[in-house]
Amino acid sequence: MKIKLLLLTLFTSSISAQTLNMGTGGESGNYYQMGQDIASYCNTELSPSTVNIMQSGGSISNLVGMQNKQYSLGMVQEDVLFYNAKRDPKKVNRNRLKVLTGLHEESIHLLIPKGYQPKDSKNKSMWSKFFGKKDPSLKFELSMLKGQTVGSWGGSLVSAEALGFFFNLNLKVKEVTDNPNDLSQPIVLVGGAPYKPVQDYLATGKWTLAPLDFRAINQQASFYLPQSINYQIGGKVVSTSTVGVRALLIGKSYRKKSRNEAMSNLATCIYQNAVDLADDPDTNPNWASVYDYIEDDDQSDWSYFPLNESKLANQ
Structure with missing residues (x-):
């Protein structure tokens, strides 16, 4: 009888214990470091489940990894999530993937070569107005990029594609190397400001950081957030308005509710x-902004795992 009870206990423990593989990013990046922080704080509380932090290629790698069962959860930028949900709603949908928590914001940087004038642009007067502007309150109109080629690299490539998709720009997104002397096309880069590649571009004096109109952009895609970013340009600190996108920690959601308990416990x-x-x-310093989001109850427009009410009651 004792042997049967021991086997039953071991069997039950093996079912309830889960290893939650988390896709993050490169070892030196914010995603990986914040994943390590989560494991450090929560693995004891999750026991017998544990979070296993894994390096990855970032947002797209994490989405694909959750689809092919490499990861149970992962960090994904919100624009990348919504973009892929539009392109493949069967695989990326609110029933199969849910949010554990919002993370930090990263800034959209649109860099334009000074004096840039696309050969086939129908908005030549608008481009001339943009470079000749004296009023700092004037914003760059995304429609000026319609049908053009923009450069990017790394995870920013998908954000550039998403920008083109949500604003019907028919952009040709080209993977380029980090080369501030290549003035053949605008560049879209996403990163925490101040972002070193952007600093390097601006330091040449050959590029303009385009101010983006949050109100116009947010009306079309509500997950873009208002930001004001500061860079030193020509010896002066210049503040530029733009938009940001938040990183989200998302996890696989199962049809059987009991299988989602570990995710709810981790979110809690x-x-x-x-x-x-x-x-x-x-x-990681970005936890300060995560705390602000939680305090303000500022949530993404995506489904969330429910918090564990019994654990909250005992807080």
């Missing part, structure tokens, strides 16, 4: 420890 752990993650001197 992050929620309960947000203030400590923000204040801990050894964690």
Whole structure:
């Protein structure tokens, strides 16, 4: 009888214990570091389940990894999530993928070669007006990019494609190398400001950081957020308006509710420890903005895993 009970206990434990493989990014990046912070704070509370932090290629790699069962959860930029949901709604949908928590914002940088004038543009007067403007409140109109080629690299490539998709720009997104002396096309880069590649481009004096109109952009795609970013240009710190996109920690959601318990427990752990993650001197600095989001109850327009109410009641 004792042997049967022991076997039953071992069998039950093997079912409830899960290893949650988390796709993040490169070891030196924010995604990987924040994943390590989550594991450090929550693995004890999740026991017998554990979070296993894994390097990856970023948002797209994490989405694909969740589809092919390489990852249970991963960090994905919100624009990439919505873009892929539009392109492949069967694989990327609110029933199969849900949010555990919102993370930090990264800035959209649209860099334009000074004096740039596309050969076949129908908006030549608008381009001339943009470079000749004296009013700092004037914003760049995304329609000026319609049908053009823009350069990018890395994870920013998909964000550039998403920008073209949501604003019907018919962009030709070209993968380029990091070369500030290539003035043949505008560049779209996404990263936390100040972002070193953007600093390097601006330092040449050959590029303009285009100010983007949040209100116009947000009306078309509500997940873009308002930002003001500061860069040193010509010896002066210049503030430029743009938009940002938030990173989300998303996980696979199963049809059987009991299988989602580990995800809800992890989401609850992050929620309960947000203030400590923000204040801990050894964690990634971006946790301060995550805490602000949680405090303001600022959520993405995507389905969330429910928090564990019993754990919250015992807080």
